[in-house]
Amino acid sequence: MAVKTCLMVGGGGMAGGWINRMTQKFGDRIKIIGLVDVNQDVLDRQAQALGLSKDQLFTSHEDAVSAVKADFCGVATPPPFHALATVAALEAGMPVISEKPIADTLDAAKDMVRAAQKTDLPCAIIQNYRYARNKQELVRIRNEGRLGRLQHIVGRYACDYREFESWGKAWRHTMEFGLLFEGSVHHFDMLRFLSGGDPDTLMGFGWNPEWSSFDHHSSGMYLVNMDNGTHTFYEGNSSAAGITNCWHREHYRAEFEEGTVEIAEGATVTIHRVGEEPEVYEAPEIEWEGHDHLFDEFLNWLDGGPPSETRIEKNIISYAMVIAAMETTLDGQPKKIADYISDLELKS
Numbered sequence: 001m002a003v004k005t006c007l008m009v010g011g012g013g014m015a016g017g018w019i020n021r022m023t024q025k026f027g028d029r030i031k032i033i034g035l036v037d038v039n040q041d042v043l044d045r046q047a048q049a050l051g052l053s054k055d056q057l058f059t060s061h062e063d064a065v066s067a068v069k070a071d072f073c074g075v076a077t078p079p080p081f082h083a084l085a086t087v088a089a090l091e092a093g094m095p096v097i098s099e100k101p102i103a104d105t106l107d108a109a110k111d112m113v114r115a116a117q118k119t120d121l122p123c124a125i126i127q128n129y130r131y132a133r134n135k136q137e138l139v140r141i142r143n144e145g146r147l148g149r150l151q152h153i154v155g156r157y158a159c160d161y162r163e164f165e166s167w168g169k170a171w172r173h174t175m176e177f178g179l180l181f182e183g184s185v186h187h188f189d190m191l192r193f194l195s196g197g198d199p200d201t202l203m204g205f206g207w208n209p210e211w212s213s214f215d216h217h218s219s220g221m222y223l224v225n226m227d228n229g230t231h232t233f234y235e236g237n238s239s240a241a242g243i244t245n246c247w248h249r250e251h252y253r254a255e256f257e258e259g260t261v262e263i264a265e266g267a268t269v270t271i272h273r274v275g276e277e278p279e280v281y282e283a284p285e286i287e288w289e290g291h292d293h294l295f296d297e298f299l300n301w302l303d304g305g306p307p308s309e310t311r312i313e314k315n316i317i318s319y320a321m322v323i324a325a326m327e328t329t330l331d332g333q334p335k336k337i338a339d340y341i342s343d344l345e346l347k348s
């Protein structure tokens with residue numbers, strides 16, 4: 001496998017994490033040859049770390065995509081900037097791997113889907129939480145029918161972000177529907193992954209407790225029925241003060257025909273059967289976890305391997321759940337997920 005060159009859009013925050021991963025774990029497969037960031041200090045710091053010269057540094061993606069011809073482009077800026085950079089990179093002939101959520105609006109997300117379809121280039125979206133030992137094990141239990149058929153799944157996310165800027169950046173506290181776009185997009189995607197179904201109808205409520213550090217709703221509860229007959233329920237709370245199930249510790253409870261599976265922290269899986277002691281064990285190791293899995297999968301795709309499971313044409317469904325949750329919160333009406341994406345021609 002030849003080393004793939006990368007134009008990286010974003011250099012600090014999560015993008016800084018990407019760069020560390022790319023250089024430390026994927027140094028033999030990825031070489032960053034161009035970097036874009038609106039913050040000059042970030043550019044200077046990363047230029048030194050990556051050994052990039054001035055002509056490889058950019059403050060705008062437009063200049064970067066016309067100057068740098070890389071094997072792919074990585075996008076890890078805040079959501080409002082994903083679509084412009086992604087579409088420009090695809091149109092310049094570069095496959096893209098981008099952070100979640102796909103974009104800041106449904107129209108922008110669809111622009112990205114259409115650009116990927118028009119150019120026929122790989123475009124993958126990060127959904128790192130799928131690639132954790134306990135999540136993979138729950139899916140195996142379902143697929144192998146170890147506890148019979150699945151009835152429903154309850155997912156719970158609860159972080160104590162009652163202090164302003166405790167969720168990383170100020171923009172997460174001031175944006176509209178921060179819970180849904182920054183948080184729940186992961187959990188909606190997880191409910192699809194764990195249930196093995198795609199969403200049919202979504203309904204629910206969102207609110208902002210008076211003591212919230214957010215300008216907009218920090219909390220919500222949503223119900224979704226899936227196209228494989230299963231049902232899911234989600235509790236999201238960024239103003240949690242008691243029992244927390246924050247990142248990597250979200251609690252999922254899957255109700256099967258012959259027992260209940262509970263997962264939360266680490267690799268522990270607990271199976272409950274009526275009248276029996278709970279069975280508690282550690283899920284098997286997996287080769288790549290989180291972002292590493294997605295990078296490996298994407299690089300393999302570029303080399304002719306199978307497309308990423310969370311390619312944009314599939315992940316748009318998780319994103320549509322966010323838009324549906326936003327709209328049901330506003331008007332109190334159930335939303336058909338298909339209505340949000342019916343103008344796209346999606347390959348399965």
Ligand SMILES: NC(=O)c1ccc[n+]([C@@H]2O[C@H](COP(=O)([O-])OP(=O)(O)OC[C@H]3O[C@@H](n4cnc5c(N)ncnc54)[C@H](O)[C@@H]3O)[C@@H](O)[C@H]2O)c1
Binds near residue numbers: 009079182
């Ligand atoms: N998958 C995960 O677990 C996970 C976790 C955290 C964040 N994220 C995602 O990562 C993305 C970035 O979030 P963050 O907290 O790192 O944001 P951030 O505000 O720290 O920005 C990241 C970098 O992008 C730069 N930047 C901002 N606007 C830019 C633009 N227009 N062009 C180029 N560079 C620009 C910033 O200067 C910064 O260096 C978001 O989409 C977020 O949802 C994902």
